[in-house]
Amino acid sequence: MHYCFNAFVLDTQNRTLFCNNQRLHCDERVILLLAQLIDAYPAHCDQACLLEHIWPNTVVSSWSVARLISDTRKLFEAAGLKVPIIQTLHGRGYRLSPDIAAIIRSDAVANSFAAQDIVSDKATSAANTNTLQPAQKKPYFTLPGLVLIAILSSAVFALLFYSQIERNGPLVLAEPHNVKARILWVDDHPENNQAERQFLEQKKIGVYTTKTSSDALTLLSLYSYDAIITDMGRGSDPLAGLKLMQAIRERGINTPIYLYTIMPSEALRQKAQEHGAQDIAVEAEDLYQHLMPLIRYADEGVE
Missing domain, CATH: 3.40.50.2300 (Response regulator)
Incomplete structure (x- = not known):
């Protein structure tokens, strides 16, 4: 299975990790860890679960999981990942970062739609092979008209903004309300x-x-x-x-x-x-x- 996020491609079947089309050499357990966290998301994985899947039938220290988590984070940070890869849930375990999960999910959806579009485009192309294309329509708005609309829109938003401030009082920045x-x-x-x-x-x-x-x-x-x-x-x-x-x-x-x-x-x-x-x-x-x-x-x- 391939998972793509930012510049990274994770191949869980071949247990490889690429960044910008360059293979990252890492401990195989990093791949196993990420695969387990991805499969479990949005649930978390506790220490016992990770020990069982990454070190099966092996007696290792309880610190092994924490060290692997740390090494994985450092690997991705060094490779340029700007968002956390793994989230720590105190007292419970670890979970794939929601930011990464969202990227993986959106990439999967995009690939699904892309495949559907290819099929649809082929069908449409075959149906319209001998059909004349309609003449291109002229734009509804000219450039001066668009400029005028932009100016009027800015004026309206400014008026609404300042009227909102006047109704609600001055803006309070940085400090949450009623902090004790x-x-x-x-x-x-x-x-x-x-x-x-x-x-x-x-x-x-x-x-x-x-x-x-x-x-x-x-x-x-x-x-x-x-x-x-x-x-x-x-x-x-x-x-x-x-x-x-x-x-x-x-x-x-x-x-x-x-x-x-x-x-x-x-x-x-x-x-x-x-x-x-x-x-x-x-x-x-x-x-x-x-x-x-x-x-x-x-x-x-x-x-």
Whole structure:
């Protein structure tokens, strides 16, 4: 089976991957991983499922899946893919990125319609072989007329826009409505936390995302936040979260910090707390529980 997205072509039968007609040399397990995620979409694949399909009858470490996911992401990023290839669902597993799934689906639909068009064109061509073509019609509008229509349309839209502003009051940019608290969320894959951010925003908590530690430190020097959430590894640095916590505390910032990770352990919790974190969370419910005082304050307006 062939799957096309952006400049990539994935051949699951021959277990090959091409980018711009050039074969990408990669671990065969990358192909198996993508095939499994594509077949399962829109459902996700948990760790046990991936271990069973990618390493059948083999005993491997539970970290093997996380490492393969990381290697796959790096492969596509290095090849120029601008959207995430895999989505992490905290506490559940992994899923094909909705962006990639949409591209694959649209490509399949386009190919289907293209095949239908070829058949239709052949039939139409045969039927019209001896039929005279109608004379070409003159355009309904001349160039000056089109220019006049464009000017009038712009004027109407401008009038509607400003009248809407006058009715609804001034525009408010960047800040969600009725925000009672603010969280800075540091994660190089913010799309993985969309559901959690939506939940917090419904509780009148503004969530501001950034992908790098340096940007996070800059934002903390400019604005005040009620809590900070960070992932553990970012890019090629598996300790990025711990380093960020340490840098924040060294700057004298006492904002509560929570580590949101898919690989919890007591050792990691202890290490995170040593670097200044309040606690770690692996599932959304754990995170909400840690943030409950802030959620209650924002939701009820009382401490």
